[in-house]
Amino acid sequence: QVQLVESGGGFVQAGGSLRLSCAASVSIFSIDVMGWYRQAPGKQRELLATITGGGSGNIVDFMKGRFTISRNTAKNTVYLQMNSLKPEDTAVYYCAADVRVVRYWGQGTQVTVSS
Secondary structure, eight states, X not given: OOOEXXXXXXXXXXXXXXXXXXXXXXXXXXXXXXXXXXEOTTSOOEEEEEEETTOOEEEOGGGTTTEEEEEETTTTEEEEEEOSOOGGGOEEEEEEEEETTEEEEOXXXXXXXXX
């Protein structure tokens, strides 16, 4: 069982930045892949970024240049740095952890970007 706790969401004006955190209850070395997703009202959940247990990170093409993923292995925490935020980035942001065939989800953190 893996528990994930997201934090760092909030209200920000367009052009601003936020850093989301996802703290895992187990060593992130034991997690195959951790990822950040988001879901806006009325839309499907979409993948934003992933990072493997070995530390290899990837950002989806449409987010490159604005978002970066990183981790702190000592804190078992993965981060999503979001810059140049736009109103269309408003969504609930979720952290996920894949351990073999099981995917665990955090509770989500709301990000609201005003114009």
